[in-house]
Amino acid sequence: MTISAAAFAVPFGSQSVLVVEDETGKILLEKNADTVMPIASLTKLMTAMVVLDAKLDMDEQIEIDREDVDRVKFSSSRVPVGASISRRDVLHLALMSSDNRAAAALARTFPGGKEGFKAAVRRKIRALGMTQTEIEEPTGLSPHNRSNAADLVKMASASSGYPEIVRMTTETKEIIDINGRGVEYRNTNRLVGAKGWDVGLSKTGFTNEAGRCLIMNITAAGKKATLVLLNASASSARVMDALNIRRFITGDEPVSRVARAASGGPRIKASAGGSKAKARAKSKSSKAKATKKRTTAKVKTARKRRD
Numbered sequence: 001m002t003i004s005a006a007a008f009a010v011p012f013g014s015q016s017v018l019v020v021e022d023e024t025g026k027i028l029l030e031k032n033a034d035t036v037m038p039i040a041s042l043t044k045l046m047t048a049m050v051v052l053d054a055k056l057d058m059d060e061q062i063e064i065d066r067e068d069v070d071r072v073k074f075s076s077s078r079v080p081v082g083a084s085i086s087r088r089d090v091l092h093l094a095l096m097s098s099d100n101r102a103a104a105a106l107a108r109t110f111p112g113g114k115e116g117f118k119a120a121v122r123r124k125i126r127a128l129g130m131t132q133t134e135i136e137e138p139t140g141l142s143p144h145n146r147s148n149a150a151d152l153v154k155m156a157s158a159s160s161g162y163p164e165i166v167r168m169t170t171e172t173k174e175i176i177d178i179n180g181r182g183v184e185y186r187n188t189n190r191l192v193g194a195k196g197w198d199v200g201l202s203k204t205g206f207t208n209e210a211g212r213c214l215i216m217n218i219t220a221a222g223k224k225a226t227l228v229l230l231n232a233s234a235s236s237a238r239v240m241d242a243l244n245i246r247r248f249i250t251g252d253e254p255v256s257r258v259a260r261a262a263s264g265g266p267r268i269k270a271s272a273g274g275s276k277a278k279a280r281a282k283s284k285s286s287k288a289k290a291t292k293k294r295t296t297a298k299v300k301t302a303r304k305r306r307d
Contacts, residue, residue: 010244010254013237015211016230018149019245021223022157028225029245033149036132037230040205040213041098041188042152043140045159048095050120051087051106052162058088068104072141073207077101078183089176095168097185098204100139107138128154143209149228156215156226160201169202189214191242200224204238212238221250 012031019029061084069081079085079093079101087109093102110117114137121135133147133155147155159165172193175182188204191197198219205213211231218225227245232238244254 010248012241012244013234014229014232014241016149017228017241017245018153019225019227019249020153021225022217023224029248030149033228034132035230036146036148038143038207038210039140039145039147039152039230040207040210041100041103041140042147042155042203042205042213042215043135043138043145044094044098044103045155045165045203045215046121046124046135047103047106047138048091048165048168049159049162050117050124051091051110052164053124054111054120056087056111058086058091060087061085062087062090062105062109064101064105065108067108068101070100070104070139070141075100075141078185079178083178085176085178091164092168092174093176093185095165095203096171096174096187098188099185100141103139104137128158130154140205140210141207143207149230152215152228152230153226156201156217156228159203159215160217160226166201170199189216191216191239197246201226214238214242216242218242218246218249220246223249225249 010029015032016035016037017029017031018027018033020027064079064081064083064085066081070077077099078097079099081101085093085102087106090102090105093099094106107114107117110120112119117138118136121138125133125135130147130151133151134144135147136142136144169187169189170192171187173184173186175184177183187193187202189199189202192199192202199216200219201215201217203215211233212229212235213231214227214229216227218227225245227242229238229241232241240255247254
């Protein structure tokens with residue numbers, strides 16, 4: 001699959017895009033949907049499904065171990081080594097705030113350990129028909145965790161069938177008990193809970209190799225759709241792509257970009273809203289120049305007095 005005709009009307013900053021209408025399976029937008037690339041923390045949706053499929057005791061306390069610390073990217077974590085947390089809360093941390101130590105702990109404590117976890121992931125990948133997907137570890141930190149947008153829509157669709165995953169990925173924040181103290185964690189997707197957004201599933205991802213990634217299920221104009229964005233150059237580009245997808249579904253004009261999309265896609269003319277924004281910017285620029293002139297005049301006057 002390549003860039004669809006409709007995609008020419010939408011300036012994407014993500015290198016790979018796929019938007020599918022849930023009810024019919026109809027492809028609404030696509031761009032490089034078959035291109036395999038690193039998927040970063042989108043991996044954690046697979047981790048969550050495998051853990052839930054195993055029917056493990058979600059109330060069991062898991063102690064975060066030094067083995068769970070990221071030695072690949074040396075990413076930070078607010079989950080301290082030695083903390084004892086219920087498996088349910090560990091899963092919550094991995095999904096909502098995308099914590100890598102939490103995801104690593106889920107694999108380490110899986111029946112059969114890390115190897116048992118990897119075997120379960122391989123079985124799940126085959127069961128979902130994800131023929132272009134390879135997942136080596138639970139966090140997404142490894143660039144060897146790779147897939148394409150077409151496969152990831154299948155993973156997103158399967159994840160939507162787990163009420164726990166839907167709930168945990170669509171909460172804006174949660175208080176988790178860490179060593180007897182309530183610690184607030186927030187969703188890594190700022191669109192969750194944002195005005196005008198009806199999100200039914202969400203997972204973000206980022207590594208240098210994968211860029212900014214997003215899987216999200218949204219409802220707009222009465223339609224439910226699943227979107228996959230891979231390798232956006234920045235968080236702002238990822239958000240802009242999601243916004244333009246929603247506007248496309250609702251029949252509104254895409255939001256203009258100031259610069260050409262990272263993909264080299266066509267620029268589109270500013271809408272009326274964009275013209276107003278330009279007018280406001282011009283007004284601010286004029287005011288700033290006037291202020292600068294007054295400031296310069298004051299400085300000159302002061303210099304004369306000092307001289």
